[in-house]
Amino acid sequence: xxxxxxxxxxxxxxxxxxxxxxxxxxxxxxxxxxxxxxxxxxxxxxxxxxxxxxxxxxxxxxxxxxxxxxxxxxxxxxxxxxxxxxxxxxxxxxxxxxxxxxxxxxxxxxxxxxxxxxxxxxxxxxxxxxxxxxxxxxxxxxxxxxxxxxxxxxxxxxxxxxxxxxxxxxxxxxx
Numbered sequence: 001x002x003x004x005x006x007x008x009x010x011x012x013x014x015x016x017x018x019x020x021x022x023x024x025x026x027x028x029x030x031x032x033x034x035x036x037x038x039x040x041x042x043x044x045x046x047x048x049x050x051x052x053x054x055x056x057x058x059x060x061x062x063x064x065x066x067x068x069x070x071x072x073x074x075x076x077x078x079x080x081x082x083x084x085x086x087x088x089x090x091x092x093x094x095x096x097x098x099x100x101x102x103x104x105x106x107x108x109x110x111x112x113x114x115x116x117x118x119x120x121x122x123x124x125x126x127x128x129x130x131x132x133x134x135x136x137x138x139x140x141x142x143x144x145x146x147x148x149x150x151x152x153x154x155x156x157x158x159x160x161x162x163x164x165x166x167x168x169x170x171x172x173x174x175x
Contacts, residue, residue, distance in 0.1 A: 001170060007054040008166035011047050011063075016159035018043050023152035026145040033089060033147045038077055040155055041096075045070035062107050069099035086147065090137040093154075097133030101126060107165075121168060125161045132157050 022036060030036070045067045052063030073096040080088040108122035136154040140147050 001173065002058075004055040004058045004060065005166050005169050005173065007051050009163065009170070011051040012159050012163035012166060014047050015044065015162065016156060019152050019155035019159055023149060023156065025148050025152070031144040031148065033144050033151075034077065034081070036148050037089065037092075037151060038074060040151065041070045041074045041077065044155070045074070062103060065103040065106070066100065069096060069103060072096075072099065086141050089147065090140045093133065093137045093140065093151075097130060097137070101130055101133075104129065118165070118168060121164065125164055129158060129161055 018040065022040060025031075025036060048063040048066040048070070050063075052061065052067065055063065073092055076092045076095065080092065104122060104126045108119045108126060111117075111119035111122060132154060136150050139150055142150075
């Protein structure tokens with residue numbers, strides 16, 4: 001198993017674990033949406049930056065671009081008060097989804113340029129990611145507990161979608 005595949009699997013699994021913890025926060029009576037969103041973005045940014053540093057030799061910059069998109073979302077979350085109005089959180093999530101869609105589209109283009117059929121899988125997961133992002137952003141107008149659950153579910157599904165690529169590469173390496 002290559003270092004890149006290992007790093008991608010570990011990063012995706014850590015994101016799934018982080019989002020699972022976020023889903024449990026309302027049960028622990030933690031309802032601060034802004035802090036939860038900032039912690040998710042920080043974790044997402046740091047884990048992808050570490051992933052980029054680990055796989056730097058493979059010239060895969062997906063982790064770096066993801067970290068930049070997360071940093072932009074963090075800056076917007078600090079400028080706009082997401083606790084004041086849920087539309088700000090939806091707006092930031094839509095911007096993050098758009099930025100991540102560009103990163104995922106660039107990765108699909110990378111595979112397409114190298115005549116690798118993985119690009120089809122990336123386009124399908126990109127479509128699912130955009131759909132889930134839009135549905136999550138539309139449903140962020142409820143109570144804080146529901147907002148945290150929606151964010152947790154969104155990032156959980158995103159972690160699963162991110163796990164598909166390294167698992168497919170692992171299967172491809174085994175064959």
